[in-house]
Amino acid sequence: MILSAHERMIARRYLLPHKGEGFIFLVAGFSVVAVALGVFALISVMSVMNGFRADLFDRIVGLNGHAIVQGYDGRLDDWEAIAEEATSLPGVVEATPLIEQPLMASSNGRVEGILLRGVRVEDIRSNKLITENVTAGSIADLRPGTNNVAIGGRLANALGAYPGAEISLISPEGRSTPVGTVPRIVTYRVAAIFEVGVYDYDKAFVVMPIEDAQTMLMLGDAVAMVEIEVDEPDKVNDIVAPLQQTIAGKGVMVDWRQMNSALFEALEVERVVMFVVLCIIILVAAFNIASSLIMLVRAKRRDIAILRTMGASRAGMTRIFMSVGLIIGAVGIILGAILAAIFLFFRQSVVNFIQLVSGAELWDPSVRFLSELPSKTDPFEVAAIILVTILLVFLATLFPARKAAATDPVEVLRYE
Template structure:
């Protein structure tokens, strides 16, 4: 929409408050603020939802891989061949054997349910999702009887580095009186944090050789964890492995293992986008009302312009420019506000918690220990385009009303 010189001058004049037009300017300012808040809210919520999904995906996949070959009965005897064949499969970047078994843990009289995970030492030390809080993962050597436990589990048990934790396995010795649970004590060599509450509350890491001894698996493992170069094509990539593992185990990818969680996040993400879009729609109704009042206040000016030869199209362009400019300024302010909020998001949450005394981000409910964020440029572009489109549509009726003004009727008694 290209404006000539006088059209730009008139549009600029109407954007600024004139004598007796303070109320119209106030309504226009409220419209701008409403658009700003709507755009900022939509960007903030969508970024947090995207960040939540991305953070969960990174943490879950970082520990469980894109897929696992899980042995029937929790045993995979021919795991070396399966792992080697997986590594040779195009698209597979890594194949890691591991053991995972829920057990009970005891420390100084306290008992908690845990998830024991046995991995090769190089895989434990090289896992980037495991952040050491205290101690060292280098102490996890086969036969050293050392383990690493999650930070939340350490809090629940009151455990610390250097203490001894007892793992209780129901698969123990058979006696004339029944099966006696197997209890083995280990030194706490490290306390780590993954960032997902459920993992930090349950995980106990140990060398795979110690896990085989504890669970009496011999040379078998529980599963082989597989990483690929494309998480969305994991089923297609691992299709050649299906024949090899037939009869020994089953292949489960990240979708099937966490389907309910990620589907719920996607539904919530779409629902939040639709609901928050209504805020922007309400904001542009303010633009509509302010433009209608402006047209009524400027009826005499419009009649004079029409008398001086201004075409209807020029008047339409003037009022459309005024409305779109209010919307555009609101969008720019919303982008700035959204960026500032996302940058200081955790500080804002901490401040609100301090003022209200309420725990707004309980890791036991939210899974993650901090408020995540990941801004998608394409989503931001879609939000901007949508807000601009709504603002443009809101100008059509007032602009048409202004262009339809009959100068003869207006100036008859002047």
């Protein structure tokens, strides 16, 4: 929308309060604040939800891969052939053997349910999610035959374990005796404690070399599953589809969506609902802009009539009042974006401060799944939020601007 020099001058004058117009200016100020709060809320909430999904995805997939081939009865005897064929598929980055088994762990008279995870030593050391989050001990001490394990930080707290302490793993599948099956109990030394930031994993994981896990569970050379990593997670089904014939009758394939379908679907639905709900704030702000412009038009009827008699066109008056409304909206958008950037930068400090003042734990990791408030701002999403706001503000200015353009100078000057 291009304004002439005198139209820009008039629009600029109408943006500033004059005698008797303080209330109109106050309403316009409320409109700016409302737009700013709407944009701030939308950008902040969507960024946090994007960060939550991305962080959750990275941590879950970092430990479980994009797809797994799980053997029937928890055994894959010819896993080497499956892993070899998987790595030969286009798009597959890596296929690694894995053992996972829920067991019980005991230490210092305490018992906790755990998830035993047997991984090749080289895979443990190349997994940055574990190696970069070691809080005590050393991952380098995990070697086959040493009976050393790494455990999650919250499990360590629950068991009262620390590097160098001993924990006993209890498997219900032990040796058979005349009086029944005796549970298998093996003692291990805690070599390292890690905290990946996913509560359920930090509370349950016990990681050991795959050879020790095979011995513990009496699997021989078999494994429980093959973990597959691909270069395009969203296309994992198409990438691993050719592997279905090979594993027929041996096991079942599950991708990351199926493993966490309820969680990610809930996040997606929540994102859409939050976007729609928060857009209502901006819609209310747009109505405020419309209200302030209507009052401004009423207050400037005489000025509009004089301008019309001096040659101002209806289109020119429409542009002037639309520009006033759009400038109010633009100021609100800029303020909202700045507030969102500040909040997202200091988000964890804000959460900690509110917790300190209120005495309530707002980000309980046992409920929220992650241990910190994440954030990931999508530039395209921010652009969409700004465009939606501009569109709503633009629509809100149409009626007042057309009302101003429709002012009859003869009628106004006759009675005023």
